[in-house]
Amino acid sequence: MNFAPLFRSVGLLLVCLVTYSHPEVFGGEGLRVGIAEVDITPPVGFPMAGYYHERLAEGVIDPLKAKAIVFRDGDTSAALVVCDLIGIATDLVKEIRKRASTETGIPVSNIVITATHSHTAPDYMKELYLKLGKENQAPMRAEFIEKLIAGPAEAIRKAHATAKPALLEAGAATQLIPVSFNRRFVMRDGSVKTWQSHDNPDVVRAAGPIDPRIELLAVRDETGVARGILSNFALHLDTVGGMRWSADYPYFIDQALKKSLGNEVVSIFGTGCCGDINHVNPNSKERNKADYIGTSIAESIERELGKLKPLAKTGLVAKSEVVQLPLQEATEDEVKWAIEILQKAYRKETVDFFDHVTAHKKIMLDQFRHREPYANAIDHITWGLSHSLKGIGETIPAEVNVITLGQDVAIVCLPGEVFVELGMAIKQGSPFKTTLVIELSNCVETIYIPNRPAYAGGSYEVTNSATKPGSGEMLVETALRLLREAASASN
Known part of the structure; x- marks a missing residue:
């Protein structure tokens, strides 16, 4: 059934009611919203x-x-661009921000670049490193890196240029059909292990919760037609596999919303805090597929669209703060060991998976912590190479961004792969009714950011974290302080 006429009728009624009660929504120099999308698909062979x-x-x-x-609201402007990438390198952020700010006048600190975390997206960090260092590389790869920088900047420019008055509606849907599961488990011996089945008699319980809420911000034009749906849900993107490019399940959210709302609507999916959440049901041997997950989430969104509340006030506040997160160590002996492990893996010798993960991380940390690294990182890794973070020392500068609209909606953007408990803590403490918490923004080099108790349990996510315990709580504290400041400014 095509729900487009129904949603358009509801939208028109809401526009009439809100404009009658609050004529300032579409009047004067109030908030303007622009939405745009640009293709960044890499070539075959990348x-x-x-x-x-x-x-x-x-x-x-x-x-x-x-x-x-x-x-855009008077002298204040802010941009969020969501990319179908596995992560956003700090080097990439700087290039996109510089270009987008020059073309639009949006302050660099008010531009957020975030990734969905698709695992069927490009491994671009080495090629970006070579391009920015003006080193030799294959022309095809160099051309894609230019596209990767230009595409998000162009999307921001187009959205900025086409910004116009809009009716905003906000709220949250609940995902009732199970598609997300905590992937960490408490074992009978007291340890914590990732990726277990309930068939395992040593499993006691899931080590943490899930977040079933889909936070929503709908953008409609003056006639009530939906222009964009910004949604936010905590679920890892690794459901496709194979050797072909794919945006994973958000693609199916987009397609389903286009079918019900019209082809012009743009679905922007911001990945929620899901460092410990994935799509594998521990009670089943069958895994949910990307189309099932995306369509199911879209159906949850569609059920809620007619119930979203119009924002009577839409004053824009944008805030950001750099948090210095403490990095883990990378001693000379650890780096030597890491090189041996990576060389074995390169020779296709058997290497313990956790050793492989740790070795990669130690080479990356060596590059960050030391002005004169023990290893030449580019000889050993492709992911984690960075000009911006070379020799930064004992801490990594990680940005927390907050964009608020009136007194009801907040968008919080965090670096790294953040545990669901931390995202839920921000929502719980937020003074805004609808708070979207989006991970993997502006800096992926932190890798996983567990909550403090998870470090005691260990397993994959802790092994693959570059920061020390307490880093996640630092992000939560900063986000809540910025939210309180924004709430005070909007009153």
């Missing part, structure tokens, strides 16, 4: 991300996009 060995793409399942939403 390296694919997600794992610890090189994979070259063999084709395309569905396109990768950079989708931007820009808010």
Whole structure:
């Protein structure tokens, strides 16, 4: 059934009611919103991300996009661009921000670049490193890096140029059909292990919760037609696999919303805090597929669209703060050991998975912590290479960004792969009714950011974290302080 006419009728009624009660919504120099998307699909043959060995793409399942939403309110402007990438390198952020700010006038600190975390997206960090260092590389790879920088910047420019008055509606849907599961488990011996089945008699319980809420911000034009749906849900993107480009389950959210709301609507999906959440049901041997997950989430969104509340006040506040997160160590002996492990893996010798993960991390940390690293990182890794973070020392500068609209909506953007408990803590403490908490923003080099208790339990996410215990709580404290400041400014 096509629900487009129904949703358009509801939208028109809401526009009439809100404009009658609050004529300032569309009047004067109030808030203007722009939405745009640009294709950033890499060529066939470019390296694919997600794992610890090189994979070259063999084709395309569905396109990768950079989708931007820009808010303009008088002298204040802010932009969020969501990219179908596994993560956003600090080097990439600087290049996109510089270009987008020059073209639009949006302050650099008010531009957020975030990734969905698709594992069928490009492994671009080594090629970006070579390009920015003006070193030799294959022309095809160099051309894609230019596209990767230009695409998100162009999406921001287009959204900024086409910003116009809009009716905003906000709220949250609940995902009732189970598609997300905490992937960490408490074992009978007291340890914590990732990726277990309830068939395992040593499993006691899940080590943490899930967040079933889908936070929503709908953007409609003056006629009530939906222009964009910004949604936010905590679920890892690694449901496709294979050797072809794919945006994973957010693609199916986009397609389902286009079917019900019209082809012009843009679905912008911001990945929630899901460092310990994935799609594998521990009670089943069958895994949910990308189309099932995306369509199910879209159905939850569609059920809630008619119940979203219009924002009577839409004053824009944008705040950010750099938090210095403490980095883990990388001693000379650890780096030597890491090189041996990576060389074994390169020779296709058997290497313990956790040793492989740790070795990669130690080479990356060596590059960050030491002005004169013990290893030449580019000889050993492709992921984690950075000009911006070379020799930064004992802490990594991680940005927390907050964009608020009136007194009801907040968008919080955090670096790294953040545990669900931390995202839920921000929502619980937020003074805004609808708070979208989006991970993997502006800096992926922190890798996982567990909550403090998880470090005691260990397992994969802790092994693959670059920061010390307490880093996640530092992000929560900063986000809540910025939210309180924004709430005070909007009153």
